[in-house]
Amino acid sequence: MRETNIKNMNKLFFCRLSSLILKVFWVFLIMSLQISIVWGQGFSQDEESDETYAIDSAKSSWWYSGRAKENYENKSYREAIVDFTRAIMLDPEVPEFYYLRGNAYAFNNQHDMALNDYKKALELDPDYLSAIGNLGKEYFKRRDISGAFRYFLSYLRLLPKDPKLFFGIGLNADYLTLLNNLGWESLRAKRLPESIRYFNSYLKLAPNDPDAYLGMALIYYNYRDLDNALLYLNQAKELEPALYQGLSGLIALENQGCSYSVEDKSQLSAMFEAISNTHDDIKSITRLGTWKFLFGFIYFFLGIAALLIFVFRLKFFEGYIFYLALLNLSFGLKFLSENPLIRLTEIPSAEFWQYAMPLIAFVIPVAFILFIRYFIGWGWKKSILLLLIYSIIQGVIKIIADYSEPAQNIYGTANTIFGLLAAVVLLAHLFLPEMRKNREVQLIGAGLGFYLLAILYDNLAHLNWLPNKWSFDEPAYLIFNITLIVVAFKRITNTEKEFFLVKQDLETARNIQNAILPDVNPKGENYEVSSAYLPMALIGGDYYDYHLADKDSIGILIADVSGHGISAALIASMIKVAFNSQISNVRNPAMVLQRMNLGLSGQLNNEFITAGYLGIDLKLKKLTYSSAGHPPLILYRRSKDEIKEISVPGIPMGIFPETSFNDTKIQLKSGDRLVLYTDGIMDVANPGGELFGKRRFMELIQQTKNFLSDDAVDAIIEQLNAWSGKKEDEAHEDDITLIIFDMM
Known part of the structure; x- marks a missing residue:
């Protein structure tokens, strides 16, 4: 009998040991996949560099650059990338090569590589306007509004003579730029007296800027005062004759006494449409930044409120309130950091955000899992614990990678993998028998499901399978966050009720004890x-x-x-x-x-x-x-x-x-x-x-x-x-x- 018990104990021990080894193996496998995703791109590039980029020593870097441009124009972007890379290997100090290869990467949907090339071009030539502009566009594509705004503003400050680029930025620039912006904005809105007043004020301070003279010419043309229109146009062209090359309508304004043809009108219409589009783009950036500031403020306020509740109720030590506070504070800082105006004020400094954002990205999933644990426990087969371990290891890897290679964008794919794992694990728990009657868990599941639908919509819209007019992920997360707050509030209320009943029972017991x-x-x-x-x-x-x-x-x-x-x-x-x-x-x-x-x-x-x-x-x-x-x-x-x-x-x-x-x-x-x-x-x-x-x-x-x-x-x-x-x-x-x- 004793030997049988020993054998059974040995079997049980080896079963548990095998189960533990299997769990560790799966975690290791997932983390290996994570590491390969984060750095795999760089490895693949290194592997193919030797053979793909073989160079004919008889040919110069400019020869390879010329052939690369032909491939680029023919939309053969991969071949263009190869030749631009050869040109860079022969002459690595030419910023134009990096800029053009960045364009090829961008059209080839290799946006991280494009960003790196644009930044390298700026390292070699800090005033490389085209690289600055394209960096702004790349950041705008990936919805990094603060990064886009920063590069757009740098572009405008380096080229303050192009009216198309001024619209919507005046309030963030200096006084001179503001006057010029107001002049152009009033002209576009057909408020001609206001426009004259702004341009005159501007010309008193900046008499050599052809922008304002062009604006005055268009104003007087709208008044059908052709003499003054021609006078201001001539002054503009004397100051900078190359500024308006290609605008046949303006040349016609000078040569034909301001009488426009249909073609000329379409040219001018196209110019103003470009101005309007630029204006609308900048306004959308500002508008999106305002929404992010609003979301950031809401999350930050909720986080502070939850933290105060946790402190005031410290005797209960309700950890889920602390983790809810940590989650909201982290999201608040995340959204505030993405607001361009906050980034431009540099309060706190850019270095703060550089080091804070990887930590925030680490805290968010960890705080969320620890919050969920209070309602689900460690889950079936310790799946919630394994998810927590995975998120911690992934977060540490991301922090190390981001601090060592800050130019890499390592968040998107890693967070997608974690999001999918967390969604699968949490949604699976909704169908466990013991969880079906748990209203708190079901409410969390409903909020999570709504949030996942919003993410699915955004991804399908990004693929042009659905209309791409709206983005629902941020409002959906706000709703999901509200469900977490509701669940936490219900738990607090229940705790208060239980505490009140216990206290009432203790009071009764004390009265009884005093009676004895x-x-x-x-x-x-x-x-x-x-x-x-x-x-x-x-x-x-x-x-x-x-x-x-x-x-x-x-x-x-x-x-x-x-x-x-x-x-x-x-x-x-x-x-x-x-x-x-x-x-x-x-x-x-x-x-x-x-x-x-x-x-x-x-x-x-x-x-x-x-x-x-x-x-x-x-x-x-x-x-x-x-x-x-x-x-x-x-x-x-x-x-x-x-x-x-x-x-x-x-x-x-x-x-x-x-x-x-x-x-x-x-x-x-x-x-x-x-x-x-x-x-x-x-x-x-x-x-x-x-x-x-x-x-x-x-x-x-x-x-x-x-x-x-x-x-x-x-x-x-x-x-x-x-x-x-x-x-x-x-x-x-x-x-x-x-x-x-x-x-x-």
Whole structure:
């Protein structure tokens, strides 16, 4: 039988080991795929460089460049890339080669390579206008609005004489550019008096700019003032004759006395259409940036709100609120970083965004998975845990790659893979039997499904399979995020309800416990009793009570249950029942403890009770004391001004039902004081962690020896609060009970 069990255990061990190895293998396989995606492009280029780019040493770089241009014009982009690469290998310092190869890459849908070539062209020639413009277009294609805006603005600042490029940028440029923009904008809107005013103001500050003269010429032509139109046109052409080559309508304006042909009008119409298109493109960038700022502000606000809720509810430590806050703050920073105006202000700096964005991209999936875990757990076969491990490893790889090669765009494909894995795993959990009735999980699934549909629409629209007028992924994620907030809010509400019910139950239990404690302390002709009880929570595990069998005797019980909270309070109520049944044995403390122990043993659920019981014959002033593992009784002799402890051996109640207890007898005198207490007094700690201890307690009893019993109790409790640094309404680390009996 034993050998069979060992074999079964071995089989179980090897099954679990095999399962673990299989899971690790799949994670390793997925990460290998990830690494190959991130850097595979560079590897493939290196592998084919030796044979594909073989060079004829008899031919120059410009010869290869010329043939590459022919291939480019014939739309043979791959052949053009090869020849441009040969030209670069022969002469790597010519920016035009990189720019033209970048164009070929762009038309060949190799946009990352195109970006790198445009940037290399700018490294060699920072004022290479065509490279700057194409960089702006490439960033605009991939919806990196801040990058597009930055390069468009650089283009405009380097070529501030082309009216087509000024529209929509004036508010972000200097005062001169603003005046020129307003002049052209007013002219396009046919507000001719305003246009004249703006152009005149501009020409007073920049009299050598042909732009404004061209604008004035078109204004006067609209007024049919041909003489002034021709005058301003001549001034414009004298300043820069090559600026308007190819615009036959403007040449006709000079040669034919401003009389236009149909062809001329179409030429001018085409020019203004180009101006309008440029204007609309820039406006769309600004409009999109405004939406991103709005989304960023909403997410950031929600993140701050969630973080404040988490801090205010820190005692509950609801981690899902923290991860929701982290998720929204990260998305808020992501959207704010994509706003061009924020990037242009450089507050924070460009270096901040360069290092922050990879970290934000790392935090978003990790925070999302940790949030989901609170509602799904680690999932079927620990799939949520594996997804978390994958996202962490992927994030680290992306951070390292981005910091080492910041020019690479490594986010799109990697995030797509993670998104697909997360979608498959999470949607699969919706159909698990235990999740079908979980409304929180179903609501999260509905929001996720809506978001995935929006992503699907955007991808199909990108392929021109659906209309490409709208993008739904960002509004859809906002809706998905709202479902997460709703789920979190419902969880908070449920927690509050449960906490309220528990608190209500605790209040009820406290009222019950207060009811089982003595309402008043007994007082007679020759004795006085005072007490204090401070539970560590709403309810505690200490208990004390009195036996008043007749006017000549009194019994005092003090007990401390080993646990705390509700269970200890319930045991305390059991002690009262057991204690009340022993009132006839008030003069026999050992018998009281023995019978209480017999009734309580086997019912304390692995807890135990320390207790001390003293019976006093008030007429004879004779004390009998017994203990069940309780701290010693303290006796202060006023006649001798001395303090001593009275210890009686005994084991706690509730452990062995047949336990016998011993007692000791002491003759009391007038002025004697007895102090009973629980060990919570010794265990009071100050902010530095130092315990109050027995020595300080004994010194405190000595200091209060001349106080009335009530005043002595109050003074001791006050000193304990001062030592701990707690207020009167703050709980200590353990229940505290103190009883002082004075013999008159």
